[in-house]
Amino acid sequence: MRQILQQLKQYKRDTFLCIGLTTLEVVMEILLPFITAMLIDQGLEASNMPIVYRYGILMVVMAFLSLAFGALAGKFAASASTGLAANLREAIYANIQTFSFSNIDKFSVPSLVTRMTTDITNVQNAFMMVIRVATRAPLTLVFSFIMCLIINPHLSGMFLIAVAFLAIVLAIIMTVTLKIFNQVFRRYDDLNASVQENISAIRVVKAFVREDYENTKFSKASATLYKMFVKAESILTVNAPAMMVAVYFCIISVSWLGAHFIVGGTLSTGDLTSLFSYIMSMLMSLMMVSMVVVMISISLASIRRISEVLQETPDLHNPENPVEEVKDGSIDFNHVTFSYKHGSDKSALMDIDLHIHSGETIGIIGGTGSGKSSLANLICRLYDVDQGSVCVGGVDVRSYDMEALREQVSVVLQKNTLFSGTILDNLRWGNPNATEAECIEACQAACADEFIDRMPDGYQTRIERGGNNVSGGQKQRLCIARALLKKPKILILDDSTSAVDTATDAKIRKAFAEKIPGTTKIIIAQRISSVESADRILVLDDGRINGFDTHENLLQTNAIYQDIYESQIKGGGDFDQPA
Numbered sequence: 074m075r076q077i078l079q080q081l082k083q084y085k086r087d088t089f090l091c092i093g094l095t096t097l098e099v100v101m102e103i104l105l106p107f108i109t110a111m112l113i114d115q116g117l118e119a120s121n122m123p124i125v126y127r128y129g130i131l132m133v134v135m136a137f138l139s140l141a142f143g144a145l146a147g148k149f150a151a152s153a154s155t156g157l158a159a160n161l162r163e164a165i166y167a168n169i170q171t172f173s174f175s176n177i178d179k180f181s182v183p184s185l186v187t188r189m190t191t192d193i194t195n196v197q198n199a200f201m202m203v204i205r206v207a208t209r210a211p212l213t214l215v216f217s218f219i220m221c222l223i224i225n226p227h228l229s230g231m232f233l234i235a236v237a238f239l240a241i242v243l244a245i246i247m248t249v250t251l252k253i254f255n256q257v258f259r260r261y262d263d264l265n266a267s268v269q270e271n272i273s274a275i276r277v278v279k280a281f282v283r284e285d286y287e288n289t290k291f292s293k294a295s296a297t298l299y300k301m302f303v304k305a306e307s308i309l310t311v312n313a314p315a316m317m318v319a320v321y322f323c324i325i326s327v328s329w330l331g332a333h334f335i336v337g338g339t340l341s342t343g344d345l346t347s348l349f350s351y352i353m354s355m356l357m358s359l360m361m362v363s364m365v366v367v368m369i370s371i372s373l374a375s376i377r378r379i380s381e382v383l384q385e386t387p388d389l390h391n392p393e394n395p396v397e398e399v400k401d402g403s404i405d406f407n408h409v410t411f412s413y414k415h416g417s418d419k420s421a422l423m424d425i426d427l428h429i430h431s432g433e434t435i436g437i438i439g440g441t442g443s444g445k446s447s448l449a450n451l452i453c454r455l456y457d458v459d460q461g462s463v464c465v466g467g468v469d470v471r472s473y474d475m476e477a478l479r480e481q482v483s484v485v486l487q488k489n490t491l492f493s494g495t496i497l498d499n500l501r502w503g504n505p506n507a508t509e510a511e512c513i514e515a516c517q518a519a520c521a522d523e524f525i526d527r528m529p530d531g532y533q534t535r536i537e538r539g540g541n542n543v544s545g546g547q548k549q550r551l552c553i554a555r556a557l558l559k560k561p562k563i564l565i566l567d568d569s570t571s572a573v574d575t576a577t578d579a580k581i582r583k584a585f586a587e588k589i590p591g592t593t594k595i596i597i598a599q600r601i602s603s604v605e606s607a608d609r610i611l612v613l614d615d616g617r618i619n620g621f622d623t624h625e626n627l628l629q630t631n632a633i634y635q636d637i638y639e640s641q642i643k644g645g646g647d648f649d650q651p652a
Contacts, residue, residue, distance in 0.1 A: 076383045077157075077196065077376055080164050084156035087149040088204055094146035095208045101139035103216040106350035108132050110224075113343035146205060154201035158193050165189055165382050173389040174455050175413070180382065183266035188382055191261055192375035199372035202365050210361040217351040217358070224344050224351075225334065231326040232355055235319035239359055242315040246308055247370045253305040254374045260298045267294055273539075312363050320356050327352055389457060395474035399481040400466035401431040402562035402593030404452060409461035411447060420459070421447040422616045429609075431466075431562070434585070434594040436604025436624075438637065439613035445597045446486075448613070449565045452595070453482040465563065483561035485569040489552040491540030496525060497532045499551060503558030515557040518584040520577050521550035545572035553581065563593045575602055582606060601638050610634070 081088060108128055116125035169177075169185060177185075221229040271278060271287050278287055327348060334340035406427035412420045422444045429435055437445050450456050451463045454470040463470050470478060483503070491499050500512045507515075512532065516522040524547050528534045540548045549572050556564060564585070570578045582603070585594055598604050605624040612620035612627065612634050620631035627634040 074376060074380075076380050077161070080160040081153070081157055082160055084153045084160070087153040087156065091146050091149035091153060091204050092208050094142045094149065095205060096212060098139050098142035098146060099209055099212040099216060101135045101142065102213065102354070103220060103351075105132060105135055105139075106347040106354075107220060108135070109350070110341075110343035110347035113346060114341050150201050150205040153204060154197045157200055158197035161193050161196065161379060162189055165193075165379065168383060168385065171387045172385070173387050174450070175388045176385055178413070179385075181262065181266065183269055184262040185382065186269070187261045187265050188375075188378050192378050195372045195375040196379060199368045199375075202368045206361050207365045210358040210365065213354055214358040214362070217354045221348060221351050221355075224348050225331075225340060228327055228330055228334075228348060231323055231330075232352060235323050235356070236359065239315060239319050239363070242311065243363055243366050246312060247366055250305050250308050250367075250370050251373055253301060253308075254371050255377075257298065257301050257305065257374070260294070260301060264291075264294045264298060267291055309367055312367065316356075316360050316363060319359065323352050323356060324349075389454065389475065391474055392472055395477070396468050396472050397474050397477045399473070399478060399562055400468070402481075402591070403431040403464075403466055404429040404563065404593065404595075405462075405464040405467075406448075406451075407462045407464065409451065409458050409463060411451060411456065411458050411460075413447075413456070420616055422451075425461070425618060427611065427618065427621065429593060429595075431593055432591050433609065434596065434607045436607035436610040437595060437597045437613065438599070438601065438604055438610060438634070439619075440633075442615070443613040444616040445613055446567055447616075449484060449567050449595065449597060452563065452565060453479050453484055480559065481562045482565065483556040483559045483563070484565045484567065485549075485552045485556045486567050489540070489545075489548045489569065491536050491543070491548055491551060493536060493538045495530075495533050495535055496551065499536055500532075500555050500558060503555040504560075507558050511558065512554070515554040516550075518557055518581070518588045519550045519554035520573075520580050520584070521547070521554045523577075524550075546574075546577070549573060550577075550581075557589070560589075561592060563595070564589065565595045565597070567597045568599060569597075570603060571599065575600070578603055601634075601641055 108131060112125060112128040112132070115121065116128060165185075165188065180188075218229065218232065221232065267290060271291070278284060331340060331345045331348065335342065335345060404427070406425045409422055409425040410420055411422040411425075425448070437448065439445055447456075451458060452465065452470070454463075454473070454475060457471065465473070465478065465482065492502070497509065497512055500515065501507050503515070504511070509532065513522065516525060524543075525531060525534070536542065540551075543551070549569050553566065553569060570581060573581070578600075579602075582596075585592075594607075596604055596607060601624075604610050607624070609621060610624055610627055611618065612631055614633055619633050620627055622630070628638060
């Protein structure tokens, strides 16, 4: 909760102004019945019209003041709650940017989206209720009860019975519904995941005519969410009849006993009228309190989920005195063992001892799940090793400033991503200050200029979100060009030419040899044709090194490499699956 309130920042003033103005509004409303009683007893019953006019004008002024204070309080409440929501979104988004891949894997993308949308909206609504209604209701309750005690202590006891009854009912409702809402938000995550998966893969869905299946799956998830909400809301509806029981009890009790007191001469008509007003104010306040309790019970689950993201600390940290400069492109794996879940029995890499010279071109090949991508992820420190060390330029990657390291280690991942904007905008992700000439040069090296020049707007052609208006091969070449603009000491291509033809693949490798001879190039591929010209080729099998030598030597000595080569030469096998 403290972390949530810390995000108020510049909206603390609006919050306190709302509370202060709400207090003044309540004071005006509490004094009105008191003035009404005086008007009845001193003015109407005594037929004193000057008193009637005097108190009448005072009541009108107080009513307008109450209205003005209430309107201003509502304005500041809206400002504070929406401001809190905006700050929470910014804080969550900023913290997510610091997450490592393992942190993101912990929450999942749909869950993070739910927390930034549905959960924050719940907290926003709850906060508005707290600073407005939860301030107004208790104050009205306390002040009204004090006035009732002043008028007649005996009749005020009836209200205490009603309060005790409602408190027990609300406590039971809140306890039961909180458990249900915790489950509801987990279902929201599943629903968002289903929607995200369907939309991102809509072309596959349509290609396989699976619309009905996807609709049925979504309907089931939605129906489950519906049932859970119905169950929670059914429990919450108990609040209304319990409230009415308390209201009728108070009205009947006060009417019966008040009539006896008036007949006995211990209570005036004006006092009974104001007593009814105060008791109704107290009961309405109780109703508002019950609404606040319901809203808070819903938002508590959201507060917990938001706090989890805000409290999450990245698994990867910069050291106290980080190394800022990468000396060269040499890479050393010193008996490295790595698993995606630390402490897991299943390791993605086991006892990797590997040494690569600066400027070398290294090919990496192996079956699906052999650990090729895992190896690449460790070089730029997207994950940390469990055992051993990974060194770049003779320095452990954990000793580098992560930004400085990643500036010199450029990675083109399996899942190529382009962003909405022009081709130039996407290319400048590699170097924001790159000139158009530098962008063109990078595209020439990546063989992307071939299709860019055919586009009507050339380098100003707009890319749709996710790069949906370009082919897979075009997307890969643009991502390679983007990586080249960084002018890195190490370039990693993680199966990044799988969607281009072999001729284009050969052109790209030739351009690398000519344009960036001093850059260490690591080419992860499923096709032997993509790696056979490399200085050395690493063969991985189930997370272990099976061979590391030239193409010619591996053909003579390595059984796995021989099998892959024979299968591809003969045209058999499927080697385009991601590792």
